[in-house]
Amino acid sequence: MGNLEFDWDMAAAHVSRRDKRIGAVIRAHADLRLEPRRQRSPFHALMRAIIYQQLSGKAAATIHGRLLELFSGPVTAEKLLRLKDSQIRGAGVSGGKMKALRDLAQRTVAGEVPSFARLRRMDDAEIIQQLTAVHGVGRWTVEMLLIFDLGRPDVLPVHDLGVRKGFAIAHKLPELPTPEELTEHAERWRPYRTVGSWYCWRATDS
Numbered sequence: 001m002g003n004l005e006f007d008w009d010m011a012a013a014h015v016s017r018r019d020k021r022i023g024a025v026i027r028a029h030a031d032l033r034l035e036p037r038r039q040r041s042p043f044h045a046l047m048r049a050i051i052y053q054q055l056s057g058k059a060a061a062t063i064h065g066r067l068l069e070l071f072s073g074p075v076t077a078e079k080l081l082r083l084k085d086s087q088i089r090g091a092g093v094s095g096g097k098m099k100a101l102r103d104l105a106q107r108t109v110a111g112e113v114p115s116f117a118r119l120r121r122m123d124d125a126e127i128i129q130q131l132t133a134v135h136g137v138g139r140w141t142v143e144m145l146l147i148f149d150l151g152r153p154d155v156l157p158v159h160d161l162g163v164r165k166g167f168a169i170a171h172k173l174p175e176l177p178t179p180e181e182l183t184e185h186a187e188r189w190r191p192y193r194t195v196g197s198w199y200c201w202r203a204t205d206s
Contacts, residue, residue, distance in 0.1 A: 003151060005150070005151050008195070011192035012199075014195075019188055019189060021171045022170055022189075022200070029205075037148055038116075041075070041115070041116070042113055042131075043077050044075045045145055046104055046145065047067075049137070049144060050097055050136055051097065052064070053141065066091035070088075070091060077113075078105075080102075080105040081102070100134070100136025101136075104134050113134070119150060124154070128143075143157040153192050154193045155193060155194045158182050158186075159179055162201050166200030170199075
């Protein structure tokens with residue numbers, strides 16, 4: 001399990017004070033908190049994120065599991081580059097995602113994908129700029145890594161449907177906020193927009 005880079009209780013109290021509607025969600029889910037996962041490497045974390053893009057959790061987990069079986073041991077970029085296209089496709093990976101995985105592996109071997117130790121020394125903007133250079137890795141994918149692998153405090157994935165839907169539920173809005181509206185409102189959550197976003201997801205669970 002990874003570690004947060006901030007005090008969750010203090011951050012939740014801050015967001016609750018600044019946004020009463022999200023505060024109600026926080027109180028309703030007081031026994032839950034973000035617990036960052038810790039993949040063995042950024043390569044593995046991004047590989048998983050690419051597989052999960054635009055798929056249901058169950059389907060993605062099945063494909064991810066089949067792909068892991070091909071590694072027979074530690075998941076490394078070098079091993080992925082040794083796999084045949086037919087093996088990767090046989091696991092259920094689409095052609096587009098296979099291209100993304102190959103590019104990720106090549107960039108990892110070339111030293112263009114930083115280790116977790118190095119990522120922890122970089123700010124969010126630097127990480128987004130560096131990792132979105134990988135084919136098939138967009139801003140949202142990196143934002144998920146910032147939240148769920150690095151435990152960063154102030155990440156706002158404004159294009160995430162779940163965050164927008166949860167915000168609308170919490171604030172009793174008739175329609176989803178635009179990314180611009182969400183960005184403007186979430187200024188009051190700073191410097192803990194991760195916490196506000198996470199509780200928007202929880203609002204969709206209710």
